[in-house]
Amino acid sequence: MEILLDIGNRRIKWAKGIDMPKLMSGKYTPAQQENLYHVINFATGDAASELERHFRAEPKPDSVWASCPGGSDAIPEIEKVCRVCWNIQPHFVAPADYESGIKNGYLDTRQLGVDRWLAMIAARHFIPDRPMLVIDAGTAITIDFINSTGLFEGGMIIPGLMTIIESLNQRAGLPSVDADTTGKEHITLQNRDTHSAIANGALHTAVSAIESAIAQYKKEFDNHLKIVITGGDAALINRISKYRITELPALPLIGLFLVTRDHDC
Incomplete structure (x- = not known):
């Protein structure tokens, strides 16, 4: 069994490899989706400690595979969690010239974000x-x-969305807003607040x-x-x-x- 980690700028998604065929089938309810992959938001506190809590409840996997933005501060934290929980060194993937049916046309492969690369591989599949x-x-x-x-x-x-909102907050002094809640409540062009x-x-x-x-x-x-x-x-x-x-x-x-x-x- 392998553990898969998708580390973004705001959250971590992780899943067991054995659950991925079910996720890929699309045949699941919203409630079942929560069990197919897990989400840890950085905004809720210490994401590394939360990930460690999740991993301690799991048996030792054969391997851990992760995608993470280059130079991210999260890399040593992920390595530490995997070492503490399972004594495993995670494998961090990177874009390649060719992978899983996709040929990389970027001028410098190293500049391409691994999240973009993996999303394209999945979409092409x-x-x-x-x-x-x-x-x-x-x-x-x-x-x-x-x-x-x-x-x-x-x-x-x-x-x-949140990058636009944060820019307005930092550069124009406008209030900080949670786009997840405000935008979903009422989408309109005629806003009165x-x-x-x-x-x-x-x-x-x-x-x-x-x-x-x-x-x-x-x-x-x-x-x-x-x-x-x-x-x-x-x-x-x-x-x-x-x-x-x-x-x-x-x-x-x-x-x-x-x-x-x-x-x-």
């Missing part, structure tokens, strides 16, 4: 042989294009950028283009987008599983 936009809506929103042969041709990075105006302004800004990218690609590929979205703000963005976007949860985590499977781990 679900929808092969189609030109595709893969949107990951997290702290940053990435919009990446894969052609029908599996070549990643590049993409865009724009601020995520500052918190709602900020949250909905951030949401519509992000959606406008995403739809602009989609429109340009649709000019070339029309109905052949497939669009998928993942990440913490995927559902909120999908709620108001005028385009039909397939929502696939936990794509980087699934991509990590596919990489370990291809390596016979």
Whole structure:
């Protein structure tokens, strides 16, 4: 059995490899999803201690595989937790020139975020042989294009909802807002309080950028283009987008599983 860790800027997702086929099938209820992978939010306190609490309840795995932004302060913490709980050194994956059906077209492979790479691998697994936009809506929103042969041709990075909100707080002195709650309560252009105006302004800004990218690609590929979205703000963005976007949860985590499977781990 392997343990899989997707370490982001705001949260950690982890799962057991044996549970991934069920997650990939999509045949589960929201309640069952909570048992297929676990989420630890950095905002709730000491994420490393919380992860250690989770891991101490699990038997020792054969291996631990992790994805983590390059240079992240979380790497030594994850190594320590795995060592304390199981005396295991985790394997940290990185983008490659070719992996699991995707050819990397980035000029410098080392610059590509591993979360983007893994999300594309997972998306390609679900929808092969189609030109595709893969949107990951997290702290940053990435919009990446894969052609029908599996070549990643590049993409865009724009601020995520909370990044926009935090920028307004830090640079313009506006209040800090929780986009997760404010935006979901009432999505409108006619906001009558500052918190709602900020949250909905951030949401519509992000959606406008995403739809602009989609429109340009649709000019070339029309109905052949497939669009998928993942990440913490995927559902909120999908709620108001005028385009039909397939929502696939936990794509980087699934991509990590596919990489370990291809390596016979």
